[in-house]
Amino acid sequence: MSRLTVGLMSGTSADGVTAALVQVGAREVRVRRFATYAYPPALKRLVLAAPELRAPELSRLNFALGEEFARAARRISRGTRPAAIGSHGQTVWHGPDASPPNTLQIGEPAVIAERTGLPVVADFRPRDMAAGGQGAPLIPAFDLFLFGRGPLRAVVNIGGIANASLTGRGRLFSAFDAGPGNALMDEAVRRATRGRAELDRGGRLAASGRPDESLLRRLLAHPYFKAAPPKSLDRSAFGPALLDRAYPRLDARRLPDALATLAELTARALWFAVLENAPGPLAEVVVSGGGAFNAHLMRRLAALFAPVPVSDSAAHGMPVMAKEAAGFAWMASRALDSQPNHAPAATGARGARVLGKIVPA
Numbered sequence: 001m002s003r004l005t006v007g008l009m010s011g012t013s014a015d016g017v018t019a020a021l022v023q024v025g026a027r028e029v030r031v032r033r034f035a036t037y038a039y040p041p042a043l044k045r046l047v048l049a050a051p052e053l054r055a056p057e058l059s060r061l062n063f064a065l066g067e068e069f070a071r072a073a074r075r076i077s078r079g080t081r082p083a084a085i086g087s088h089g090q091t092v093w094h095g096p097d098a099s100p101p102n103t104l105q106i107g108e109p110a111v112i113a114e115r116t117g118l119p120v121v122a123d124f125r126p127r128d129m130a131a132g133g134q135g136a137p138l139i140p141a142f143d144l145f146l147f148g149r150g151p152l153r154a155v156v157n158i159g160g161i162a163n164a165s166l167t168g169r170g171r172l173f174s175a176f177d178a179g180p181g182n183a184l185m186d187e188a189v190r191r192a193t194r195g196r197a198e199l200d201r202g203g204r205l206a207a208s209g210r211p212d213e214s215l216l217r218r219l220l221a222h223p224y225f226k227a228a229p230p231k232s233l234d235r236s237a238f239g240p241a242l243l244d245r246a247y248p249r250l251d252a253r254r255l256p257d258a259l260a261t262l263a264e265l266t267a268r269a270l271w272f273a274v275l276e277n278a279p280g281p282l283a284e285v286v287v288s289g290g291g292a293f294n295a296h297l298m299r300r301l302a303a304l305f306a307p308v309p310v311s312d313s314a315a316h317g318m319p320v321m322a323k324e325a326a327g328f329a330w331m332a333s334r335a336l337d338s339q340p341n342h343a344p345a346a347t348g349a350r351g352a353r354v355l356g357k358i359v360p361a
C-alpha cells in the first residue's frame with residue numbers, strides 16, 4: 001500500500017520547518033515537493049532560547065509552533081489530499097544521559113490535526129528512550145530503507161549537528177551523531193555579525209580563512225569523539241558554551257578564521273567517526289542536510305575521504321533538504337501500519353518498537 005504523507009522536520013539549526021510531501025510505498029519513497037518555511041525572527045530567537053524558558057512561555061511556544069507546523073503542512077499539500085502527517089517537532093531538550101533519561105520535542109500535534117483535519121503522528125523519540133535507547137538518531141532506519149540494498153555507504157546528514165549511518169549489503173552497521181554541524185558555525189556568524197547574518201552562505205567566509213591547528217587539536221580532544229556508538233548529541237554540546245571558550249571575543253575580522261576552524265572541526269570529526277566505525281571499504285559518502293550547501297565543507301570532506309567519492313543525496317533522487325522530513329513521513333506511515341520505525345542498533349533501545357503518538361484526524 002502506498003500513502004501520501006506530509007513529513008515535517010524542524011532541526012536544531014532552528015532555521016524553520018522543512019515540509020515534504022512524500023508518496024510512501026513499501027519499498028520506496030518519492031518526494032513530490034518540499035520547502036523550508038523560515039521561522040519569523042522572533043520565533044527563531046524563542047526557539048534558540050527555549051531551554052531557558054519557564055513553563056508558561058514554553059507551553060505557549062508549544063502551541064505557537066503547532067500553528068507554524070500546521071501552516072507548513074497545509075502549504076506543502078495544497079491541491080492534494082494526504083493521508084497523514086508525521087511531525088518530528090522542535091527539540092528543546094535532549095538528555096539521553098540524565099537520570100532518568102529524557103527528551104522534549106514541542107509543536108503541539110493536536111493543533112496540527114485540528115488545522116489540517118489529518119491524523120498526525122508526532123513525538124517519536126520518547127518511546128525509544130523509554131525502551132532504553134538514546135532517543136536518537138532516528139533517521140538511520142530510513143537510511144537503511146533508502147540505501148540498505150546498495151554497497152557499503154556512509155549516509156551523512158549535516159544539520160544543526162552532523163550524523164552518519166553506515167549502511168549497505170542489506171544491513172545497518174552503525175549510526176551515530178558524529179559531532180558539530182551547522183549550528184556551531186551559524187552561532188559564530190550570528191555573534192560576529194551581531195545577528196545581521198544567519199549563516200555562511202556557500203561556506204565562502206570559511207574558504208577565505210585559515211584554520212587554527214592548535215585550537216583544532218584541543219577541540220578534537222573532546223571525549224565525545226572517542227566514545228563508541230550508540231551515542232547522540234544535543235546542540236548545546238557543541239554550541240554557545242564551546243564558542244565562549246574558543247572565541248571569547250568573536251568579531252567580523254576574526255570570523256573567517258573561526259569559520260575555517262569550525263568547518264574543519266566538523267569535517268574531521270565526521271571523517272574520523274566514519275572511518276573509525278566503517279566495517280569495510282566504503283563505496284561512497286552521501287551527504288544531505290543544509291551542510292551540503294556549504295561548498296567549503298563539502299570540498300574539505302571530499303579531500304579527507306578521497307579516493308572515496310563524496311556526493312549529495314540529490315544524486316540519489318533525494319533532495320538534500322527533504323531527506324529528514326521525508327524520513328518522518330516514512331516513520332509516520334510505518335507507525336500507522338503498526339510497523340517498527342526505528343533502528344534499535346542505532347539508538348541502543350532494547351528492541352524494535354513503534355515510535356510516535358497518534359492524534360486522530
Ligand SMILES: Nc1ncnc2c1ncn2[C@@H]1O[C@H](COP(=O)(O)OP(=O)(O)O)[C@@H](O)[C@H]1O
Pocket residue numbers: 010011012013014015016018158159160161182183186199200201202203288289290291293294295321324
Ligand atoms: N546556502 C547555504 N550555504 C551554507 N550553509 C547553508 C546554506 N543553506 C543552509 N545552510 C545551513 O544549513 C542549516 C539548515 O540545515 P538543516 O538541514 O535544515 O538543519 P536542521 O535539521 O538542524 O534544521 C542552516 O542553518 C545553515 O547553517
Ligand SMILES: [Mg+2]
Pocket residue numbers: 009010011012013014015016017018
Ligand atoms: Mg532545518
